[in-house]
Amino acid sequence: MxxxxxxxxxxxxxxxxxxxxxxxxxxxxxxxxxxxxxxxxxxxxxxxxxxxxxxxxxxxxxxxxxxxxxxxxxxxxxxxxxxxxxxxxxRKKFQSSYRFPKNIHAMRPSKRLEEYKKALRLLNDKISWIIEQGYDAQTMDDKTYWQIKLQETDFRKQKCLDAIEKTEEELLKSR
CATH class of the missing domain: 1.20.1270 (Substrate Binding Domain Of Dnak; Chain:A; Domain 2)
Known part of the structure; x- marks a missing residue:
């Protein structure tokens, strides 16, 4: 070398x-x-x-x-x-009292749909909170950090929406 x-x-x-x-x-x-x-x-x-x-x-x-x-x-x-x-x-952490059930995928479709919708509401709250944190950020590092957190949470929200859609289709087929 x-x-x-x-x-x-x-x-x-x-x-x-x-x-x-x-x-x-x-x-x-x-x-x-x-x-x-x-x-x-x-x-x-x-x-x-x-x-x-x-x-x-x-x-x-x-x-x-x-x-x-x-x-x-x-x-x-x-x-x-x-x-x-x-x-x-x-950095602040998002706090929620809601806890997801561990066996959400094993639940019957109607109960699973209910839990997914709760999760979606929670993710929407978290997205709003992250946006606020991003606006309040003082440094570029903090702004970048909150931007990354927003992208991660948006991805999780999309997965939740996909799960809701899939569960709704499953419910329609079973009727």
């Missing part, structure tokens, strides 16, 4: 975070706050300079810088992960 390929392989761990902006308090990057992609670009530039050097003194300087940049970015990503995890813990 070439030096360049080795660097790209090591930098691959940062790919999920490339669009996120972070702050790194160190002198080894040109700016303290920028996207992870920009930090990765700087590391690649340092590696490129290092690969072209022939003087040992300069090579040692740039290799130390490369290692420092990489480790510093790793620590910054760890802080970002911890911050994201804490934000998720602090």
């Amino acid at each position: 070439t030096f360049k390929n080795s660097i790209h392989h090591e930098l691959a761990i940062f790919e999920p975070y490339l669009a996120q902006s972070i702050t790194i308090y160190t002198h080894c990057f040109s700016q303290q706050t920028q996207t992870v992609q920009q930090f990765v670009n700087e590391i690649e530039q340092t590696a490129q300079i290092l690969s072209k050097l022939t003087q040992n003194d300069m090579a040692e300087f740039y290799s130390d810088r490369l290692i420092l940049q990489y480790r510093t970015l790793q620590k910054g990503i760890e802080r970002l992960k911890n911050k994201t995890h804490q934000n998720e813990k602090m």
